[in-house]
Each structure stands twice: as structure tokens, then as C-alpha cells.
Amino acid sequence: MTDSxxxxxxxxxxTFEPGKMGGRACIRGLRITAATVVSxxxxxxxxxxxxxxxxxxxxxxxxxxxxxxxxxARDEVLLA
Numbered sequence: 001m002t003d004s005x006x007x008x009x010x011x012x013x014x015t016f017e018p019g020k021m022g023g024r025a026c027i028r029g030l031r032i033t034a035a036t037v038v039s040x041x042x043x044x045x046x047x048x049x050x051x052x053x054x055x056x057x058x059x060x061x062x063x064x065x066x067x068x069x070x071x072x073a074r075d076e077v078l079l080a
Contacts, residue, residue: 009071013064025068027061037065 015029025034032054040050047062 009067011064011068011071013061014068027057027065030056032057034065034068037062038069041066 013028014025014034015027016023016025017029020026020029021031021033026032027034027037037050037054037057040053041047041062045053047059050062051057051059
């Protein structure tokens with residue numbers, strides 16, 4: 001594993017505020033969690049459908065929520 005694999009990506013649209021949504025990852029300080037966005041897409045909603053249901057969101061918010069979820073779920077293989 002290289003040093004670059006340990007770098008945390010810059011998620012500029014993912015915010016954490018202790019007093020908002022229980023401190024969970026939200027989109028740009030809105031009361032919309034990244035998990036909500038990811039769940040909608042996982043359930044089959046298209047980006048235009050998510051944006052229609054949540055007009056405060058932007059297409060980049062959806063992309064970054066998915067990127068964040070992928071980053072959290074990345075596999076780490078430890079070789080002996």
C-alpha cells in the first residue's frame with residue numbers, strides 16, 4: 001500500500017455538524033444525509049429523480065455522496 005492510498009479525499013460537499021442530524025454525514029450542511037442520497041440511488045432512483053425530490057441538491061452532491069460511500073466501503077487487503 002502506498003502513501004497516496006492513505007490520503008483522505010477532499011469531500012467538500014460532505015459536512016459533519018454535531019447538532020445536526022446526529023452528527024451524520026450531510027450534504028453541504030443541509031438536513032439531507034449522504035446515506036439518504038446513496039439509499040435512493042441504490043433503490044433505483046435516477047439522479048434527475050433525486051434532484052426532483054430534493055430540489056436543494058445539485059448533481060455534484062449526488063456524485064460526491066456516492067464517492068463518499070465508496071470511499072467508506074473500500075477494501076483493504078493486509079498481506080502477511
